[in-house]
Amino acid sequence: MSPGMQTLGKALGAFSDIAITVAASVAFFATFEWGAPSAVQTGKATEYFRGAPWFDVVRYRDAAGDTHYGELRLVVQAVQGEWRDVVTVHHLRRVPSRENCVLTRYKCQRLGWYFEDPSDDWPALKSIPMSNLLRLEHMVCHWGDLVARHGLRAMPSTTPRTAAERRRERFFINAFYSWTSRTLHPM
Numbered sequence: 001m002s003p004g005m006q007t008l009g010k011a012l013g014a015f016s017d018i019a020i021t022v023a024a025s026v027a028f029f030a031t032f033e034w035g036a037p038s039a040v041q042t043g044k045a046t047e048y049f050r051g052a053p054w055f056d057v058v059r060y061r062d063a064a065g066d067t068h069y070g071e072l073r074l075v076v077q078a079v080q081g082e083w084r085d086v087v088t089v090h091h092l093r094r095v096p097s098r099e100n101c102v103l104t105r106y107k108c109q110r111l112g113w114y115f116e117d118p119s120d121d122w123p124a125l126k127s128i129p130m131s132n133l134l135r136l137e138h139m140v141c142h143w144g145d146l147v148a149r150h151g152l153r154a155m156p157s158t159t160p161r162t163a164a165e166r167r168r169e170r171f172f173i174n175a176f177y178s179w180t181s182r183t184l185h186p187m
Helices: 008-012 143-150 163-168
Strands: 020-023 025-030 039-049 052-055 057-061 067-079 082-094 110-113 125-129 133-137 139-141 171-173
Touching: 008 067, 008 082, 008 125, 025 067, 025 133, 039 067, 039 133, 052 067, 057 082, 067 125, 110 163
Parallel strands: none
Antiparallel strands: 020 067, 025 039, 039 052, 057 067, 057 133, 067 082, 082 110, 082 125, 110 171, 139 171
C-alpha cells in the first residue's frame, strides 16, 4: 500500500479487506466559475507516469455544495466488484493568508494539508464522486514558507518527507494558470 493510504477502506466505506479496481487518470468535464466554456480535463493519480509520480490537484464540491481542494490519490472504478465512480483525495484546507504576500494580493488561495486528528501522519483521505469534480488546479509550493523553515537552497524534493513537515507545508493555488483549455493541459 502506498504511504498515506492506510485509511482507504474508511474513505470508501468498506471496512474489511477490500479489492478495488483503479485507473491512473480520470477525464471529466471541467466547469469554470468565471464562465469559460466547459472543457475536458484529465487528472492523474499514479505513482508512475513518465518515470515519476503524478498526482493532480482538483477543486471539487462536497455534498453541501461547498468548494474544497484535494490531491488526487486514486481513481476508483470498482470496490469488491461493484462499480464506483469516485476519486480519493488527500484533503487540503484553506489556511490564513500572509500579509504583504504578492500571491495573496492577486487572490491566490493559500492551503495546507488537512489532518482529521493532530496525531495522524498523513492528510485525511476523502472519497469524492466524479460528478463533484469541478476542475484541475495548479498548486505551487509556498516558497517563502519553505525557505523560512529550511534555508535559501531548499526545494520541495529535498525537504524531509515526515509527518511534521507535512503539517507545516503550505501551498498556493496558482490563480494565473487556470487550465481553461486542453492545450494548457494536453495529457
